[in-house]
Amino acid sequence: MLAAFYTRTGPAAEVLSVGEMAPPVADPGEVLVRVHASGINPADVKRRGGWRSMGMDHPLIIPHTDGAGQIIAVGEGVDRDRIGERVWLWNAQGGYGEAGRAFGTAAEFIAIASHQAVKLADSLSYAEGANLGVPAMTAHRAVFADGPVAGQTIFVNGAAGAVGHFAVQMAVAGGARVIGTVSNQEAAAHVMDAGAFATIDRKMEDVAMRVLELTEGQGVDRIVEVDFGANLELDAVVLKRNGTVAAYSSSSNPTPVLPYYAFASKGANLCFIQGFLIPEDQRLAGEKVIAEMADTGRLSVGIGATFPLRDIAKAHERVERGGLGNVVVLIKGEP
Structure with a gap:
């Protein structure tokens, strides 16, 4: 071969x-x-x-x-x-x-x-x-690790990326409202086509201020995070009380210093997603969601x-x- x-x-x-x-x-x-x-x-x-x-x-x-x-x-x-x-x-x-x-x-x-x-x-x-193996399954785990998301507002950092794009679609299919960060207009169109409620250009806008505007000061229930080390201070600001940060990478800073009380004061849940170590029940659930979304034309x-x-x-x-x-x-x- x-x-x-x-x-x-x-x-x-x-x-x-x-x-x-x-x-x-x-x-x-x-x-x-x-x-x-x-x-x-x-x-x-x-x-x-x-x-x-x-x-x-x-x-x-x-x-x-x-x-x-x-x-x-x-x-x-x-x-x-x-x-x-x-x-x-x-x-x-x-x-x-x-x-x-x-x-x-x-x-x-x-x-x-x-x-x-x-x-x-x-x-x-x-x-x-x-x-599907890494991007889609990681996205499923990041979105649904704590259960259903219907009625929630989910913030996807890096929404045009491989994992982020799937996360937007899955969160929307699960009944959530999604806000995503992008870096250009082409990426914004890509994310809006996936079903996002709004996009924020991280290079041109004050992301924290814009998230709080879009949520009327309430913040978001869940953050799907592409780079925890780079964005942890932002995440602490925009997260609701008892919200969750589901981080699947920290490439820019593999050893970030954590602002403990910024998260602790909100009762934050920090969830680290490893796409290679998805529990079997979650893996099977992810496979089912992928199949159902594909069969109904909702997976791009x-x-x-x-x-x-x-x-x-x-x-x-x-x-x-x-x-x-x-x-x-x-x-x-x-x-």
């Missing part, structure tokens, strides 16, 4: 290669998937780049946690009726702090545990399905760029530069 891989961490153009490898075989409890599309998450890029001194957990790594494709064979103990099923994949490599799997989705084939291959809605393409997957497998280094560089929409590597057949 054709696969992308690296044997050391570093810049994408220097360490990523594409070549032939022996295809995997489905072991007991596994399915063999012909991969059509491989989604790239910031975590994949950080892992490949050696972010925060990350090393190599395996001698050779095929990157990417998320993907989508078709089951072509099953191992012992797996229902043969799954053969031919279109699926999306999650945790193909595992999370931070653990070695996980060596072989991710940036290859023509992957053998993976059957429960990590989830039926893909007919309404979604493989390219769209390749963005924003794809910003696609690349062929041979250009995987360019795809990683696109993620590093940033930009609107998810980045997908097309592996096989139709997107």
